[in-house]
Amino acid sequence: MRVTILTTAASSNQTIELTPSYTIPISLGLAAVPLLFVQVWVSLAIALFSLFLLIQTVMLRLRFTDTALDIYRGETLIRRFPYQEWQNWEIFWSPVPILFYFKEVKSIHFLPIIFDPKTLRTCLEQRFPKNQNADT
Known part of the structure; x- marks a missing residue:
């Protein structure tokens, strides 16, 4: 497991970049192979x-970051989700995490777990603890 920690020069703020996890894409690809013999279109x-x-x-x-969850494509920021707008978050199916859900004031988001789930949970608990998002 590789976690990238980026420290800004202006302060001691840490930015944690999650490592990619290929578990779900590879598992789905492998599951499609035997289905080929049963249902071609489903496969x-x-x-x-x-x-x-x-x-x-x-x-x-x-x-x-200290203030938001940022989504990048390469080095380009494509979306920022400030924690102050979050109401709730959840990682579904603990034995094998497959889906990350979070709710903002005006919208909800579902992301497949295509990044390290343990570091994701750790970062979420540090930046937006469960007691902060209870029943909102």
């Missing part, structure tokens, strides 16, 4: 979704 749909997630895993990065 094709799962394989295409697996390929889509694989591309997203390679391209996207999540960075936790």
Whole structure:
């Protein structure tokens, strides 16, 4: 497991970039193979979704700063989610985390777990603790 910690020069703030996790894209791709013999169209749909997630895993990065969750494509910031607008978050299916959900004041977001789930949970608990998001 590799976690990148970026420290800004102006202060001691740490930015943590999550490492990619290829578990879900590869698992879906492998699951599509035996389905090929049962349902070709279902197998094709799962394989295409697996390929889509694989591309997203390679391209996207999540960075936790002191004030927001930032999503990058390469070095380009494509979206910022300030913690002050968050109401709740959850990681679904603890044995094998597959989906990350968080709710902001005006919208909800679902992200597949295509990054390290342990570091994701740690960063979420540090930046937006569970007791802060209870029943909102």
